[in-house]
Amino acid sequence: xxxxxxxxxxxxxxxxxxxxxxxxxxxxxxxxxxxxxxxxxxxxxxxxxxxxxxxxxxxxxxxxxxxxxxxxxxxxxxxxxxxxxxxxxxxxxxxxxxxxxxxxxxxxxxxxxxxxxxxxxxxxxxxxxxxxxxxxxxxxxxxxxxxxxxxxxxxxxxxxxxxxxxxxxxxxxxxxxxxxxxxxxxxxxxxxxxxxxxxxxxxxxxxxxxxxxxxxxxxxxxxxxxxxxxxxxxxxxxxxxxxxxxxxxxxxxxxxxxxxxxxxxxxxxxxxxxxxxxxx
Amino acid sequence: xxxxxxxxxxxxxxxxxxxxxxxxxxxxxxxxxxxxxxxxxxxxxxxxxxxxxxxxxxxxxxxxxxxxxxxxxxxxxxxxxxxxxxxxxxxxxxxxxxxxxxxxxxxxxxxxxxxxxxxxxxxxxxxxxxxxxxxxxxxxxxxxxxxxxxxxxxxxxxxxxxxxxxxxxxxxxxxxxxxxxxxxxxxxxxxxxxxxxxxxxxxxxxxxxxxxxxxxxxxxxxxxxxxxxxxxxxxxxxxxxxxxxxxxxxxxxxxxxxxxxxxxxxxxxxxxxxxxxxxxxxxxxxxxxxxxxxxxxxxxxxxxxxxxxxxxxxxxxxxxxxxxxxxxxxxxxxxxxx
Numbered sequence: 001x002x003x004x005x006x007x008x009x010x011x012x013x014x015x016x017x018x019x020x021x022x023x024x025x026x027x028x029x030x031x032x033x034x035x036x037x038x039x040x041x042x043x044x045x046x047x048x049x050x051x052x053x054x055x056x057x058x059x060x061x062x063x064x065x066x067x068x069x070x071x072x073x074x075x076x077x078x079x080x081x082x083x084x085x086x087x088x089x090x091x092x093x094x095x096x097x098x099x100x101x102x103x104x105x106x107x108x109x110x111x112x113x114x115x116x117x118x119x120x121x122x123x124x125x126x127x128x129x130x131x132x133x134x135x136x137x138x139x140x141x142x143x144x145x146x147x148x149x150x151x152x153x154x155x156x157x158x159x160x161x162x163x164x165x166x167x168x169x170x171x172x173x174x175x176x177x178x179x180x181x182x183x184x185x186x187x188x189x190x191x192x193x194x195x196x197x198x199x200x201x202x203x204x205x206x207x208x209x210x211x212x213x214x215x216x217x218x219x220x221x222x223x224x225x226x227x228x229x230x231x232x233x234x235x236x237x238x239x240x241x242x243x244x245x246x247x248x249x250x251x252x253x254x255x256x257x258x259x260x261x262x263x264x265x266x267x268x269x270x271x272x273x274x275x276x277x278x279x280x
Numbered sequence: 281x282x283x284x285x286x287x288x289x290x291x292x293x294x295x296x297x298x299x300x301x302x303x304x305x306x307x308x309x310x311x312x313x314x315x316x317x318x319x320x321x322x323x324x325x326x327x328x329x330x331x332x333x334x335x336x337x338x339x340x341x342x343x344x345x346x347x348x349x350x351x352x353x354x355x356x357x358x359x360x361x362x363x364x365x366x367x368x369x370x371x372x373x374x375x376x377x378x379x380x381x382x383x384x385x386x387x388x389x390x391x392x393x394x395x396x397x398x399x400x401x402x403x404x405x406x407x408x409x410x411x412x413x414x415x416x417x418x419x420x421x422x423x424x425x426x427x428x429x430x431x432x433x434x435x436x437x438x439x440x441x442x443x444x445x446x447x448x449x450x451x452x453x454x455x456x457x458x459x460x461x462x463x464x465x466x467x468x469x470x471x472x473x474x475x476x477x478x479x480x481x482x483x484x485x486x487x488x489x490x491x492x493x494x495x496x497x498x499x500x501x502x503x504x505x506x507x508x509x510x511x512x513x514x515x516x517x518x519x520x521x522x523x524x525x526x527x528x529x530x531x532x533x534x535x536x537x538x539x540x541x542x543x544x545x546x547x548x549x550x551x552x553x554x555x556x557x558x559x560x561x562x563x564x565x566x567x568x569x570x571x572x573x574x575x576x577x578x579x580x581x582x583x584x585x586x587x588x589x590x591x592x593x594x595x596x597x598x599x600x601x602x603x604x605x606x607x608x609x610x611x612x613x614x615x616x617x618x
Contacts, residue, residue, distance in 0.1 A: 073505065075501065075504065075505060078501070078504060080399050103507045103508065103509055104507065106504065106505055106506065106507045107506065107507030108507075110505065110506070111501075111505035113498060113501065113502065113505075115498055117496070117498035117499050117501070117502045118502075119499055119502070119503075119516060119517065119520070120499070121520035121521070122516075130503070130506065130516060131506035131507065133516075134503060134506055134507065134508035134509075134512040134515075134516060135506065135507045135508070135512075181502070184502075184506065185505070185506070188506055188507060
């Protein structure tokens, strides 16, 4: 939160139609553990996500990657019986600290889900500006149109839908729906974008589009992506973290670092086995 | 390597139209299919029989009085004057009052249970609301007559004093009189409507809650991840998804309220005049009329009562049908699950 925001206790009223000039939004997780009920699923994960870059979280199913991702933007706590420990710092401020508003954390750390989930009752345009509307930003006329266009352009969807913004979002193809969801996340101007296997339900062409979008977004924001696709991790990310849960134990980060190093010269044998497709 | 399949030499190669496909029901599938269909038809047949019986029995009355059966306000079968005008107005009044009070309570209770209540409390609340539905209506009648009425007359007086600029709240008495006419405020459509509202709340609430809790998790999370408050999630996801359920649940409640008998009979004092001042003593509803006059009816009076029953049957049937259409659509059409 900026100095002004701290003084007034409110989000500074930026002109939502204009892209903000970004200071480095730095995200780091320290000693994050997670439980569902008494079952521990994640053990003391510490990771740093450098600004303006893509970090891939890789690892076999059930190793806690998605849980970890959901802890980053406080979606984890909406699951009954879910618990967590540790700190998640956004620009140095623990988002779990008392007094931090969960809605503001989620606005600043956007999320794209595995399954495209546009609001079916809303048109394409309404879907895009649903976020500003839900966070209390009134957009009208020109600035509304501007936010819609800018968000759709950043998500690489503008040219395909610009003539049918008032059509229902649910009528788009799966890949287009997912880019619509990305546009919807971008409309609230987040500093970080979390993506939970965003391409796993999509065909190869749509996947390519989304990867291109991710690479462009990474110029201006921090992106964290969970993926099961090793090639995708190689293509889009600069850093990677390899998660692994051994039988009966909570998930841990085995190794993390520059993506090229993780894939070409991992220090841990298990990483080597995984990235070469020998298990998982 | 692709291998070409040699065409069946017997097949007519020019034919290219849809084939008949055997559904392939076997054994117990076939038995279940047949019995389910039979039971469904029996239910449909039952409803047709009820309608047919009422129509047949009431026909002499409808034939004799014609249109005046619907325009005459008085019900004096011994003087050959029989009409439903006042009774139908009373029926609709009581039902609408029940809905005006029951709808917001049911709606907010359903929202609270599905969206705000902690998980531990949720099951308890659900069963409490369901328990409300299990209480016999005579109990609600007694409750309304003996317990609620003595208190409600003060609310009625307050309404007549401060809201009498709305014509329906007017009462012909001086609310400031030293000894105000309490009996003017008793046994009214207002009090009967409140007792009925207690009976329709569980029904409406259960349907709304079920539809709300079916709102897709993916969309809820999408809204939450954008920074929405709980109310934001409700407004953008739950209510659009549950809209038809809300309408359907309300209509079903209306259907129930239209037919509610015993509680109304206990509370109201009979009055056969068309009046819209709902706080004033006296009203009459169709079902209360039938229940009240059934015992000592002569054959021709019975026919008149059954004709009244036929009209009520048609009213509730159409309301419930519309409601069912809304509720069913909300379950099947609103989601876009891929």
